[in-house]
Amino acid sequence: MVHSILPVHAPVTESRKKGTDMTGDVAIVGAAALPVGKWQGRAEDATRHLEHEVLARLVVGALEDAGLEKSDVSSMVFSLPRPYTDQKYFATFMANYLRLPCDGLVMEIMGNGMTAALAFQTAADQIRLGRTKVALALGVNFESAVSSVEHMMSSMRATGDVDFHTPFGFTPISWYAMDAVRYIHEFGSSREELAAVAVKNRAHAMHNPIAQFRKPMTLDDVLAQRPIVDPLGLYEVPGRGDGAVCLVLASEDVARTTARPYARIRGTGFYHEGAHQISEKPNDMIAFGAARAAAAKAYADAGVGPGDLDFAEVYAPCTIVEVLVSEALGLAPRGRGARAAAEGETSVGGRIPICTSGGLLSRGHPAYVTPFYSYAEVLDQFRGRAGGRQVENARLAATTAELGNYNAALVHVLEAVQ
């Protein structure tokens, strides 16, 4: 019983930092995020935004948001920066830059689109294991200096078999486009219904000061864009941008001492279907089986069902992906997800708001930190500071992260504690 060696009235900072008192519950208590945009600049620029300077400011901001001190933090779990970040071994570099000794864990994590969610999960697990009381889950994704056609030379090898898929020219979003073609074929949804998801997300992003794309946008605007991967046009696939986020996670006993609302992790579910982009054994690809399995686990863990949620912040790089994951989470009946978006059910003020931040399509998608933005959005909603995109009485939310073509999913159910 290691915690028994602590004096009962230990100074707050001491009890925050040490001890193995496992209440089991972990909370998000603070967040700071860079507005998603093109920050990286190019080699020829006289001055550039540097990743570590940006992230250091966010660390300070997030701790201030949490009402905690530097000395409270004893773990830092980073998302791996893109290969385009010059500074390598970024986590240990940052430990020095911040002069932050840690006796929990300092590490970097990589898991493609799921990267930031895995960093979040690892930080939460350190707290659950009693190895740390306050952990930062943080990272920076700068990539805008590299063109899309060059970036795809790398990303095409992350979303397929290098020898048996890549030679044909599959791109990451081509897999989602094939989801869309199959969905329209099976359920008779229209291209317009799918495109409505992009319009809805833009309407949310207009009220989000950290969103990358905030100009008003109509359905006609979406449909008029040049094709990227049929049937998806430019506004139905993610733009590219830079981002950085720092989240502060704490054990619930510490969260209570902060005297401000926090987001308790109430349920967690992970599932990898053991397939990479496609299952070699034919399956119902657009059922998003991994998301269904992970969501079922997260709901069971939380003791709730989809009908209990007030909103969801899902990982959806394309319109069709939001539709399919909303169905997999049980937020819309099978084959009805696109229509639900078109009819306003997933808008703020609707039956079940989805991607109140504007989602990957409008808030932006700096991929390795994207799920961090989702958790930050949940905290904003729970604290009632989401402005024009605020969900009334936001108390229970689900988040998702994924990799491949939702071959794996990590789902969290988060609960507001006032």
Add this chain to the structure above:
Amino acid sequence: MTMTVVGAVGKRAYPPRRSAFTATFWSALAEGRFQTTRCTKCAKPSFPPKPICPHCWSDETEWVVLTGRGRLYSRTTVHAGPAAFQHELPYQVGIVDLDEGLRIATRILGEAELDQPVEIVVLRYEDGDIYAAQPVRAG
């Protein structure tokens, strides 16, 4: 049955690597045979071919020739592609469910419709082969 060979212009944009194991697949393709491995223990085929059965993890697999027939499960046309593929834009890719109960992803040629029959063909570039699926002509 020997596969149809379709000629393609120039070199392959992103040539597949060969291992001592997968060289058997690519050599057979050059001779007009579409092959994969099947487990001698659990009898399940796998694609891409593997020296270990992914189902029962047996290391006893054998080469079998596939019919190269299947149905198109989905497709898309890529209009914005990686640097190496710029000269081929736009091009079609898709997912095919083979008659042997295997799902593959490959290049698509012609006007293929979902759920309609397709055949796997050799797509022969100047520097070597890949494969593709095209609609099976009626009659």
